Amino acid sequence: EVQLEESGGGLVQPGGSLRLSCAASGFTLGDHWMFWVRQVPGKGLEWVSRIDHYGSSTTYADSVRGRFTISRDNAKKTVFLQMSSLRVEDTAVYYCARDINWGSLDLWGHGTLVIVSS
Amino acid sequence: QSALTQPRSVSGSPGQSVTISCTGSSSDIGGYKFVSWYQQRPGKAPKLIIYHVTERPSGVPGRFSGSKSDNTASLTVSGLQAEDEADYYCCAYAGDFTWVFGGGTKLTVL
Numbered sequence: 236e237v238q239l240e241e242s243g244g245g246l247v248q249p250g251g252s253l254r255l256s257c258a259a260s261g262f263t264l265g266d267h268w269m270f271w272v273r274q275v276p277g278k279g280l281e282w283v284s285r286i287d288h289y290g291s292s293t294t295y296a297d298s299v300r301g302r303f304t305i306s307r308d309n310a311k312k313t314v315f316l317q318m319s320s321l322r323v324e325d326t327a328v329y330y331c332a333r334d335i336n337w338g339s340l341d342l343w344g345h346g347t348l349v350i351v352s353s
Numbered sequence: 354q355s356a357l358t359q360p361r362s363v364s365g366s367p368g369q370s371v372t373i374s375c376t377g378s379s380s381d382i383g384g385y386k387f388v389s390w391y392q393q394r395p396g397k398a399p400k401l402i403i404y405h406v407t408e409r410p411s412g413v414p415g416r417f418s419g420s421k422s423d424n425t426a427s428l429t430v431s432g433l434q435a436e437d438e439a440d441y442y443c444c445a446y447a448g449d450f451t452w453v454f455g456g457g458t459k460l461t462v463l
Contacts, residue, residue, distance in 0.1 A: 272399075272454075279356070279457040280391070280399065280442050285450060294450040330398060337387040338444060338452045339404035346398060 237261035237342060239331050244347030247321055251351070255316040257331030257344060265289070265309035268334040271316050273327035274346070283329070284316065285338075299325075321351045357381065357443055357455035364461040365433045373458045375426040375443030381453055383424035387446035390419060390428045393457075394439045402441075403428060430460070438462045 243255040257269070271283040284295045284305040293305050304317040314331055328348050332340035358376040365371040375382065375390075382388055388406045391399035401410055403419035406426065416431045426445070430437055443455040 270452075280393075280444070280454040282444070282452040282454055285452070292450065296451070332399075336404065337385075338446050339387075339389050339401060340391070340399070340444075341401045341404075341410060343398035343400075 239333065239342055239344035241329060241331050241344040241347040244329065244349045246350045246352065248353050249321060249323055249351055251321050252317070252319040253321065253349060255318065255329055255331075255347060255349070257314040257316075259312045259314070259333075262333075262342075264307070264312045264314070269305075269307060269314045270332045270334055270338075270340055271305060271314075272330045272332055272340070272343075273325075274330070275327045276348075281327075285334070286314065318349070321349075323351050325349065326351045355453065357445060357453055359441075359443060359455040359458045361456070362459045362461065364463055365430075366463045367433050367435065369433050370429060370431040371433060371460065373428045373430075373441055373443075373460070375428070375445075375455045377424050377426075377445055377453070379424060381424075381445040381447040382421060382426050384448065385446045386421075388419070388421060388426045389444045390417075390426075391442045391444065392439045393442065399442065433462050435462050 286305045302320045307314045328346040330346045333342040335341045390403035393399045406421045447453045
């Protein structure tokens with residue numbers, strides 16, 4: 236079955252770190268750019284980060300640049316989001332998504348909830 | 354990276370058509386043909402329904418169509434059905450390998 240599954244979310248204190256993982260199955264991960272998108276519960280979607288096929292090019296939203304790092308291991312079929320210096324406003328459900336062409340995200344995981352709170 | 358502007362809500366009766374607008378700028382919607390639309394039902398992940406302004410992924414009903422004029426993209430849902438009730442989000446490429454989403458529109462089928 237073609238799917239993405241996120242993990243690694245949880246409760247963390249402000250200033251803390253967390254690493255999210257996104258496991259891909261049923262397709263060749265290396266054929267696709269991958270994205271992270273987040274959603275504050277009850278609010279809208281926000282693009283967070285994008286990585287190219289081999290991890291040589293990465294981009295970030297202004298709100299997370301310098302604090303978050305996206306990476307991938309195609310052999311292990313996994314994409315990562317390392318989050319540091321976390322803020323209360325980073326609290327959200329984090330989705331990973333597969334790109335088919337310039338931001339056309341055709342496959343999404345179920346999301347993992349990150350709560351930043353003291 | 355300012356969010357695209359969508360109406361907070363739209364509504365229509367079964368069988369009718371509704372159009373959801375998504376307004377950006379010449380730096381995003383107006384500058385590229387990379388606009389996508391997503392449907393999100395409560396408690397579920399978003400689903401791609403339109404990409405590259407007008408293209409429909411396989412399996413998406415033909416009742417969904419997209420268009421763009423200058424800095425505004427639009428999603429039209431024709432022949433409204435109860436199952437179309439959901440939140441809809443536009444997303445556009447904003448240059449330098451960055452993207453921006455709209456604030457979302459709640460579609461209510463009366």
